[in-house]
Amino acid sequence: MIKKLTCIACPQGCPLIAEIGQGRVSKVSGNKCPKGEEYAKQEIENPQRVLTSTILTQGLALKMAPVRTNKPIPKNKILEAMSEIKKLRLNRPVKVDEVIIENFMELGVDLITTRTVD
C-alpha cells in the first residue's frame, strides 16, 4: 500500500510517499532530509504530537501560564490530556522549562512551563 503524507517536521513541508507493508513503513520517498523518513514511520505506526496549552494561575503576575509536553504524546491522547490540563491551577512562581507534572498521564513525558511566571 502507498500512502501520501506531508512532513510537518519543519516548515518546508515536503510531500512524502510511504510504502506500507503489514502495517509497517518499508520505504519513504520525497523527503529532503532524514527527519522526513522518521516522521513518516512515526506518523503511520504511532502518530504523535507535542501538546501546548495554558493553565490558570492564582496570585501570580500573569493570569495564564503557558505549558507544553516536553516530548510528543500519542495523537489519540490529546483531548484527554487537554481536560487534565484544564483541571490544573498554578499558585507558585515558576521558571521557564520547570516541570509541573512528571510522567504526565503515565505517558513518559513531563508537562513543563514555557515561560517564567513570577
Added chain:
Amino acid sequence: MISRDLVIVGGGPAGLAAALAAYENGVKDILLLERDQYLGGILNQCIHPGFGLQYFKAELTGPQYAERFIQKINHIKEIEVSLKSLVVHLTKEKALTYIKPGAMQTLTAKALIMGTGCRERTREMIQIPGTRPAGIFPAGLAQKLINIEGLLPGREVVIIGSGDIGLIMARRFTLEGAQVKAVIEIQKESRGLIRNVVQCLDDFNLPLYLRHKILKIHGKDRVEKVTVAEVDDKLQEIPGTRFELACDTVLISVGLIPENELIEMAGVAMDEKTNSPESSELSTTSIPGLWVCGNAYKIYDVVDGVTRDSAQAGKLAAEYLRNLP
C-alpha cells in the same frame, strides 16, 4: 538633548536579536524601548511549538524562544530595557519622543533600529457585506484573548482566510472545546504553511474550503451565521453554490502588514504597496543610521529568519557607530 549611541524600538524577537548582536559587536550604550510590560512581543502569545528549528535546532514554543534572548539581555548591563515605553514621535535627525507611566522623554539616537513588528490585515473585512455584530475578531487578537487573558471568545467559529495565525487558532479553539465550523480561503491554496494545515486542521478533521468566500455576515447583536459560496478563477461567486454556516464567532486571518508609522513620520522613503521601507540592502532605509528589521521590514514565515536578519541589523548599527567621526 540626551543622546544615546543605539536606540532600539520594540522588544520582540527583532529588537532582542538586534540588541544582542549590537552588544556583541561592541556597542556599549543601548536603550531598548518596549511598549508592553514584558519583553518578547508577539512570541508571548504564540504558545504553540514550531519556533527555533533553524536557530536553536530545537522545536520551541514562542515564549521559550523569547526567554532564551530575554535571559541573556537581562544579564547585560549595557542594554537598558525600558518597558511600558511607547514611542510617539520620530524625526529624520533620529530624535524620538516616548511616553511611559508618569514621564515623557525626548532623546536623539546616533543609531536607531526599528523592530516595530506588524499588524493584522483587516482590509478585506470591509469588503464583507452584512451587519456589524459582536463576535468578529482578527485571529491574533483571539489568540491573545485565549492565551494571555484566559478568555474564550466564542463557541462556534468560522475562520476567514487561511493565514498561519488562523490555522493555529483553529486548533487552539478546538482544544479549548469550541467547534470550528470551517476555514474559508478564497485562493486555490492555503496562505499558511502546509505543516499548519496538516497539524491544525487535518489532525482534527476541520474543513478547509479553498476557492470559497464569505458573502455575508449575519447577526444583530452577535454573529449568527455566515453565507459562503464557491468562486471561479476571477474570484466571482459561482451561482448555485451558496450555503450557510451557523456560528457565533468569525476570525479574520488574511495576512500581516508591517507597522511603520514612526519611520513614515520621520520621512523614510516607503514602498506604499508593502508598507515597508524602500531598501537597497537588508534592513537599510533612506535615512543613514536608521535600520528596520523583523516583520516591520518584511513579513517573515518563521521567527528564525527574523532573528538572523535582525542580528545583522544590530551588526550594521555597530559598524556605523564605529565609523562615526
